[in-house]
Amino acid sequence: MARLITRRGTTRRLFRPSLVAGVLIILGFLATAIAAPVIAPRQVEETGRVSYRAMRARPQPPSREHPLGMLPGEVDVLQGIVWGSRGVFRVGLAVVAGRVLIGLVVGLVAGYAGTIADAILMRITDGFLAFPMIAAAMVMLALIGFGSDPNAGFLYGYLPTREELIVQVALILFGWMAYARLIRANILVEREKEYVLSARASGIGRGRLLFRHLLPNSTQGLLVMMASDMGAVVVTLLAFVFIGLITFSSDKLMQGDWGHMLVAARDWVVGGQPFTYWYTYLPLSLLVVLFAAGWNLIGDGLRDAMDPRLY
């Protein structure tokens, strides 16, 4: 781990205020996600699902039992926030892991396999880079999700719906390029170094050279990118749900899903007196900002620790 973070392994540099603040924020979210059943226990009915009561069509203001009030349909805001924090970690980790995986493979091949493979792979990378994420997500949803039941393949709580899965795949498929470029650039530098020559001279195989020697030394900046990406991925996904790319489902809302909660709150933003229904969207919005800011703090802090020159 230390090798991934700093080259000389000076751990003292890691204790930077921004890094510490970011880690604390994210640890807070993580603790909330893990301890969700303790913090916000909820009645699960016999079917295994929490029921959606559509009778109460208005949000309910905060009360003793519901400290942050309720969304229409008697969805407790605090419960939704707590349980939804699991979802954002799941999505963020899955998407970032997928991006890193593709980026590693493409970067490795492009950086090592020679000029023709490099040129082809880089043009493919450029092509994917041209897609704005929203266009990619909409195209994938429209073409692959064509005619499908939006909730097909749905398993309580853990597996994403078909639509969510498609959006996540789109986020991976059109989001690995920065990683590939990073790894490629690092490999291009590393492969000229003498330890590569001596490793080759000692007669090891190409695979061993790549994965045991080159790759571990070519991860400069990878953690920085991953950390900032976590926040960005989650925010992008929430924005897509917010503008309606993913079909709203009350099931999802009941389980606690930040995106669906924001959708449910959307109609109450400009209702009655301004800020009458503040509890439907304001606490959650601030938490989304905090979540993104936390990951960015970690990213910035890591970068400062590695490269204290700038920023």
Add this chain to the structure above:
Amino acid sequence: MLKYIVRRLLILPAVLFVVTLVLFVLFLQVPAEQRVRVYLPSVRPRMTPEETERLIQATIERYGLDRPLWVQYREWVTNLVKGDWGYSPSWREPVLEGLLRRVPATLELTMFALVPALLLAVGLGRIAARRRGAVPDHMVRSAAFLGWAFPPFILALVLINVAYARTGWFPPGRMSIWASPIVNGDGFQAFTGLLTVDALLNGQPRIFWDALRHLVLPATCLALAEWALLTRVMRASLLDVQGHEYITTARAKGLSEVQVVNRHAMRNALLPLISTAGVTPPLLITGVAVVEVVFNFNGVGRWAVDGFLSTEIPVTVGFALASCVVTVLSSLLADLLYAVVDPRVRLY
């Protein structure tokens, strides 16, 4: 220089080939019989089954849907180049026409976001770098950090509450209800399609202020992230440049501090800004779509999302294609600009 430009231009078709290929491969995932429906031009109401059948056959013939895949791909691209991007039933117009009609509105929104963002980024980034570690630096850095972390749609929620629901100052939409008959009426000539410019050219200051009022909030939401990113780049690159020896030389020559910064430091510090700005269009386009939907602003982004929601594949694909072309062209523009500004690039 010429060699660089030619080499850079040669990349263009390769990238566009990848883009169209990706779209085509995704497009093939649609079942064949549905794909015909996608290609079908306007189906007139009350067509007899025979007529419909003939139309389908003609469509299959025209787009080569019963031919090998590479022929289909070729036909598709040929049609795209000719300007046949498919037909949108719910808007009752060809896709390309609908797209181009909404470009001015989106362009206007983007301009009103991008120009202030860029100017503020250069100005504030410069102040932050010059006063490194002092109060202005901390303020700019914090603002840029928050701006980068703040999702535009959440900013939109807050802004709508504060600046519209409470005060009524900055309403959503593109223009007020009273303005619409004037703008669409005979007396109002659309010179550019940019409402603010047209209003001034037509001598209608009320329309101008109205259009401006509607632009403030969406442009702010769109500009924030862009501004934050560019400010950070500007600050970092000016700090980097300030450490170079030619700056010391400039000072040693006895130039004033303003001259040192403006003539020597800023010129080089602006270079990374160009390359960063050149790669942001994909982010900007995503931002445009989200902001237009949230603020009900009638531009390309909202058109695309509306089209997507009414399962209009040609609209969705057309939007993706158009936005890719915009991205590719803007990154080309940035690279060429970079070569003009930085002589070192031309050596390659």
